[in-house]
Amino acid sequence: MEQKGNIRIEELLPRYCDGNVTTEERYLVEEWIAESEEHQKIVRQMYLINLSADTLSVMNRVQPEKALQKVNRRILQSEAKLWLHRIERVAAILFLPLLGLYWFFPYTTEKEVRWLTVKTNPGMTTQLTLPDGSHVSLNSESSISFPEVFIDQTRNVKLSGEAYFEVTKNPEQHFIVSTPHQAVVEVLGTSFNVEAFAHDSTIATTLVEGAVRFKYEGKEVAIHPGEKIVYNRLRKQYETFKTNGVSESSWKDGxxxxxxxxxxxxxxxxxxxxxxxxxxxxxxxxxxxxxxxxxxxxxxxxxxxxxxxxxxxxxxxxxxxxxxxxxxxxxx
Incomplete structure (x- = not known):
């Protein structure tokens, strides 16, 4: 492999795939990756090897039969069982796209429904389908948490970062997106983009089609297609802009x-x-x-x-x- 300055790329690649490089080293590797499809293929293969090694390590530490029995005792509804099978199928189909992505199973509710969390690394995006069939594109440095099955009167998800939602319509179950700053977006069935990073002072929601309600500080604002609302949580004020939504959502298409x-x-x-x-x-x-x-x-x-x-x-x-x-x- 070639050499960038005094650093050999082959020495940087393993640490790059592990996320253990400096900003300068990361820039060198990404510059090398962009040079050809062959370089991109090499990095994808290294990611695959790392992920496979991590998966084997986890599998060696668990007892599959006992774990499965424990899960089956907790899952009381057939819909939840179907959702678990769907996760396995999606994981198999999207194996490579999910490289650099973390799945967590952090907690359960009183009704014994597990919550799942998907988190993206810097510079990476991913797509996923929620239990109700709603489609979500998740941007870089973002995370979304959701139950493995929606059993309440509302479909609640928690977003930190940016995501584009295509929500399956269900008049009986409103879809609610909660953000780190106690602001929420409530919909029935629609397509919209939400940007709500924990470190930012603003929250932006862009509506492509349908209708949503933006709620904050006990107040509520209706958003119409072709509108973008930007709420400043420090000033507790919002502004509305006209937009076709193309610029705001183009990231999901790369x-x-x-x-x-x-x-x-x-x-x-x-x-x-x-x-x-x-x-x-x-x-x-x-x-x-x-x-x-x-x-x-x-x-x-x-x-x-x-x-x-x-x-x-x-x-x-x-x-x-x-x-x-x-x-x-x-x-x-």
């Missing part, structure tokens, strides 16, 4: 679509996609907006295009904070 997208929002989209942090030291770009579609382009290439269209200047900077995991890029 794309970045800018449609006269304001400067700050465009940088925010890039931060989520490429796991970086922008530091803007020149305010003159605040009035700029960008239009364009990107699929597999490297971040450097996108910033070069921004540089051509808006004459921005940018550079990578080294953080003095050793705990900082994201690469910092200054716009000056």
């Amino acid at each position: 794309k970045l679509i800018f449609s006269n997208t304001p400067f700050n929002e465009a940088l925010h989209m890039l931060e989520k996609r490429y796991y970086v942090q922008f530091k803007v030291s020149n305010p003159k770009y605040q009035q700029d907006a960008f239009t364009g579609t990107f699929t597999n382009q490297r971040l450097d290439r996108i910033l070069e295009i921004f540089q051509i269209s808006s004459h921005i200047k940018w550079r990578y900077i080294t953080s003095q904070d050793k705990s900082e995991k994201k690469q910092i890029i200054e716009i000056y």
